[in-house]
Amino acid sequence: MDVRAHMSMLFHLDKCIGCHTCSVACKNLWTDRKGAEYMWWNNVETRPGTGYPTGWEDQEHYRGGWEKNWVGVELKLHSRPQGLANLFYNPALPELDDYYEPFTFRYEDLFNAPEGEHQPTAIPISAITGDPIDIQAGPNWDDDLSGSNIYAANDPNMVDVAAEVREQMSEIERVVFNYLPRICNHCLNPACVAACPSGAIYKRGEDGVVLVNEDKCRAWRMCVSACPYKKVYYNWSTGKSEKCILCFPRMETGQAPACAHSCVGRIRYMGVLLYDADLIQWAAEGPEEELFDRQNEVILDPFDPAVIAAAKENGIDDGTMAAAQKSPAYRFVKEWKLALPLHAEYRTIAMMFYIPPLSPVVSTIEEGLVRLDISPEQIDFELFQGLEKARLPIKYLANLFSAGNEEVIEKILRKMLAVRIYKRRQSVEGFIDEATEAMIESAGTTPEEIEAIYRLTTLPTMQERFVFPPYHREMSAEAMYGDPLARKGETGLGYTAAPKRGA
Amino acid sequence: MRRSLCLALIVGGTAAVMLFPPAVGAQEEVDGREVFLTNCSACHQGTGVGVSGSFPPLVGNDRVQDTEYVKTVLAEGKSGPLDVLGVSYDGEMPSFPDLSVAEIDAVIDYIQAGVFIPAETGGLEPGDAARGKDLFTGSDRLENGAPACASCHTAAGFQALNGPALGPDLTDVANRYGGEEAVAAALVSPPSATMQPLFTDSPIADQERADLAAYLASVSNVRPSGGPDVLLLGGALGAIALFALMLLAPRSRRKGFARQLRSQR
Numbered sequence: 001m002d003v004r005a006h007m008s009m010l011f012h013l014d015k016c017i018g019c020h021t022c023s024v025a026c027k028n029l030w031t032d033r034k035g036a037e038y039m040w041w042n043n044v045e046t047r048p049g050t051g052y053p054t055g056w057e058d059q060e061h062y063r064g065g066w067e068k069n070w071v072g073v074e075l076k077l078h079s080r081p082q083g084l085a086n087l088f089y090n091p092a093l094p095e096l097d098d099y100y101e102p103f104t105f106r107y108e109d110l111f112n113a114p115e116g117e118h119q120p121t122a123i124p125i126s127a128i129t130g131d132p133i134d135i136q137a138g139p140n141w142d143d144d145l146s147g148s149n150i151y152a153a154n155d156p157n158m159v160d161v162a163a164e165v166r167e168q169m170s171e172i173e174r175v176v177f178n179y180l181p182r183i184c185n186h187c188l189n190p191a192c193v194a195a196c197p198s199g200a201i202y203k204r205g206e207d208g209v210v211l212v213n214e215d216k217c218r219a220w221r222m223c224v225s226a227c228p229y230k231k232v233y234y235n236w237s238t239g240k241s242e243k244c245i246l247c248f249p250r251m252e253t254g255q256a257p258a259c260a261h262s263c264v265g266r267i268r269y270m271g272v273l274l275y276d277a278d279l280i281q282w283a284a285e286g287p288e289e290e291l292f293d294r295q296n297e298v299i300l301d302p303f304d305p306a307v308i309a310a311a312k313e314n315g316i317d318d319g320t321m322a323a324a325q326k327s328p329a330y331r332f333v334k335e336w337k338l339a340l341p342l343h344a345e346y347r348t349i350a351m352m353f354y355i356p357p358l359s360p361v362v363s364t365i366e367e368g369l370v371r372l373d374i375s376p377e378q379i380d381f382e383l384f385q386g387l388e389k390a391r392l393p394i395k396y397l398a399n400l401f402s403a404g405n406e407e408v409i410e411k412i413l414r415k416m417l418a419v420r421i422y423k424r425r426q427s428v429e430g431f432i433d434e435a436t437e438a439m440i441e442s443a444g445t446t447p448e449e450i451e452a453i454y455r456l457t458t459l460p461t462m463q464e465r466f467v468f469p470p471y472h473r474e475m476s477a478e479a480m481y482g483d484p485l486a487r488k489g490e491t492g493l494g495y496t497a498a499p500k501r502g503a
Numbered sequence: 504m505r506r507s508l509c510l511a512l513i514v515g516g517t518a519a520v521m522l523f524p525p526a527v528g529a530q531e532e533v534d535g536r537e538v539f540l541t542n543c544s545a546c547h548q549g550t551g552v553g554v555s556g557s558f559p560p561l562v563g564n565d566r567v568q569d570t571e572y573v574k575t576v577l578a579e580g581k582s583g584p585l586d587v588l589g590v591s592y593d594g595e596m597p598s599f600p601d602l603s604v605a606e607i608d609a610v611i612d613y614i615q616a617g618v619f620i621p622a623e624t625g626g627l628e629p630g631d632a633a634r635g636k637d638l639f640t641g642s643d644r645l646e647n648g649a650p651a652c653a654s655c656h657t658a659a660g661f662q663a664l665n666g667p668a669l670g671p672d673l674t675d676v677a678n679r680y681g682g683e684e685a686v687a688a689a690l691v692s693p694p695s696a697t698m699q700p701l702f703t704d705s706p707i708a709d710q711e712r713a714d715l716a717a718y719l720a721s722v723s724n725v726r727p728s729g730g731p732d733v734l735l736l737g738g739a740l741g742a743i744a745l746f747a748l749m750l751l752a753p754r755s756r757r758k759g760f761a762r763q764l765r766s767q768r
Contacts, residue, residue, distance in 0.1 A: 054761035061760050095759040137761060150764050 002277040003300060003311040005320050005469065006188075006208035006351055007246060007270060008329040009260060010339055011181055012457065013357040014416070015267040018179035020044050020140065022259035022268075026183075029258045030245070035237025037102035037127050040139045041244035042259040044181045048152040048169070048396070049142040051180070053098040056230040057156040057343065063092040064228030065191055065346030066284065073285050073347055075195055077226045087197060092225040100137035102127035145177050152177075157399035165393050176391040178357040180400075181267070183259060184231040184244035185342065185350035186210050188275065188298065189284045192243075195226030200241075206471070207272075208351060209246045217241050228346040252473050256466040266460075271327025271467040272320060273334075273351065274300040274307060284347045288403050291344040298349070299334050302327070323469035328456060329353065336453055338412050345403035356401055356409055358416055359392040384417045384439060411444070418443035419450045419457070533605045535613030542599060543610065545692045546685070551619035554688055557594035557681025559587040561614050573611050577602065594681055628713055630683070635718025638711055647705040652715070659722035668734075670697070677716070677723035687716035 026042040045051040059065055059076060067076040078086055105122040113120035126133045142151035148170075152158075158166060168174050186203070190210050193201045200216035201223055203209070212223070212232070217240040223232040224241065232243045247257030255261060260268035275298050283294040300307045302324035311321060324330065332339040332355060339353035360383075387394055387410050394406045394413075402408040418440050425436050432447075440447065456464065477484040540549065546558040553560035561567050564587055580598035584591055602610070637643040639658060641651030652658075657666030658673040680686050690712040693702050707715070758766075 050760075050764065054759075054764065058760060061757075091757070095762075097761045097765075098759045136765065150767060154764055 001307070001310040003274055003307060003314050003316060004205065004208070004277050005316055005324065006273045006275055007251060008273045008351045008353060009183065009257070010269040010329045010332050010353045010355070012267045012269070012355045013178060013180065014355060015265045016179040016181060017265045018044055018046065018144070019264050021262050021264050022181055023139070025258040025262035035235040036233070036242065038099045039233040039242060041231070042181065042183045043139055044179055045140070046143050046145060046177050047180050047400070048148070048155040048158055048177065049145070050151045050154055052139050053094045053230050054137070055098070055154065055156060059228060059346070062094065062225065062230065064226055064230065065348055066189070068285065068347070075191055075226055077195055077222065083195070083197070083222070087220065090221055090225055093221060094224070094230060097137065100139065100141070101133060103133055103135055145175065157396055160399070160404070161393050161395045174391065176359055178359070178392060182229065182231070182342070183352060184210060184246070185229055185348065185352045186246060187348035187350050188280050189347065189349045191226040191228060191348050192223035192232050195222035196220070197222060207248070207251070209248050210243070211245060212241050212243055214240045228343065228348060251468055252471040254468050260466065266465065269328040269332065269465045271329040272324040272469055273327065273329050274302050274311060274324050276300055280349065283349055288345055289405055291347065291403055292340060292408065295341065295344065295349055296334060301334070302330060317472070320469035323467050326467045328460070328465060328467060331456060336415070336449065338415060338453070340401040340408065340412070342401060343403070354401055356397045356412055357392065358413060359390045381435065381439065384414060384421065387413055414443040415445050418445050419453050422447070422450050423454055533609040535609035538602070538606045538610040539613050541692060542602070545689050546594065546596070548688055549619065551614070551617070553592070554681060554685040555590070557592060557685045559585060559592040562617060562619060563588060567614050570611055574607060577607055594685070628710060630687070630713035630715070630717030632714070632717040632721040635714035635716070638715055639718055645705070645711055646708040649702050649705040649707060658719060659725040673719055674725055675723050677720040683716045683720035686719050687712045690715060
């Protein structure tokens, strides 16, 4: 057992309101630089939709992630000899139009326009050429289903959703969407790391953050294609690839990453997950339907004495261990089994987790009136017993989160509904009837667990949502630079190596 | 660190020169014979008899006694027909700008003294052109380990695509130098700056020189290659063929995902 610690973020999609505050916080902090205009280390997508970059989930087009074949698990982008042959021409890169042409507005026209009959306007201009452009795309172009007849209709996750269900979803009364915030998944089996010909990308041992070494990056851009989530971006100005760094400078000082910290809906949780590095290959090689179960095996129980001993042996300090035991990520993912990684079928073993969203029952239209075809007192149980009536098709959620396995999604949604129904009965009616007790049991949960899920979902404090281990940077600063106080004074002066007189 | 060291050296050095100017003429003794053998004997021969038709003799040559004249020739070089002792020579002598004043003085003293290496040690056995060819192409290794001529040079188009083109084509070198003997002489101390470091530590043996010279003399009347430059022609044809192939290839550059979607509108 090779125990290591990982910082994992958890997104409670039921709480996301799609306000993009996370994206803006991230952009203001990290990517408001030349060459990084189009980078959205954090973005929020409307689902169904094609996301950003457009259609990133279509791996037949973008060739990201891993593929199981007769050799074992191989990059979908290329085999090793193919990689060599394509070194100078990577055929699977997204193009400018798949992102968008960065633009700004000619604001000076508002002030410098000569006197005239009409109000002056600031027309959009390309941030690349400076010429006026007709904006064709943006980072959230299909937000709230805009252009859904093009974008939502071509969502790769809708492929095997039944035709009549898709037909229904396009009716205005039944329109449904949810939001999907995305950052780099800091995978356990990262395809970007494997694809880099320069060996410039690495995964930090202490917390699993995947980083690009800008000194070693040689602009091959294999990472851009190989990442199935398209979360490595190429900076055209510096000629280096960049990606989400999970705000490690913030985490090291005990603060939540900017996206999580600024989250208005408080949908994000962060905590340590312990994992067994020896099991990664086994987990990545599993048959598709077992992928998530195997990933769950890789994540270790921080209360297990054997795990604690092995962690100690691996140099994981007590502070990290304590954080792992309080980790909200551990509770949602492993203890309650409510959260899933995005697209397990990419075999990258993504380490950011999502709690799938609930949705109301499909309505019917009778005599021009929209109404539910169930009686009000039965509404709760109706959805519980007939999840196929949920507005967001189960198949669709399964394609997003469980490699198409609907059973996994149904189990999670049932448990979440059980929490909702139980708490509603308790607070509205003041007692729990037999039907509810039976429902709780069939959802595979208990009143105690429901109470715990409820508390962490709706009432968590900041300290409960974000549990960071002490990073002990003063110790590594001592080891690397000598005097930590001097280092503190030098930090932020733009050096990648320690400054030295006369050199 | 390095920069400040440099600065200290420059400042210190300047000060030292100003305080203690080097005494003129106080340099170490230069051996005129050494200078001669390194720079002059390739053409004028160790024996000082020169090469008939190309390089005039220094033995018995009155001009040698005129120090100013020799200095001018060393500084500027000399070419074109020149009559010495009633015989006409038509070689080319480069200038020697790298020689120091002391070296020039020493070598002039040496040649004015006229005591050269006795004639018999400068002479060579007649060369074998066939062996010379093997040495040239590298089939036989040079005795002292120097690289074969064909590493850089070609002669008489002995290889496909005219052979190596790093150094000049040596097909008519014997004509240019004025005969077999001159080539053999030049090989004692190869004339170009590129070759000197290669052959200083591993000189070409006497018999090898003779053989190589014999080979080069034997090909000196071969026209390098009558037709057009094969390399250039082949390259041009190859490029045309590649462009043609590119035109024939299907225009299958894939269309971006977003462009595909938007074209559905």
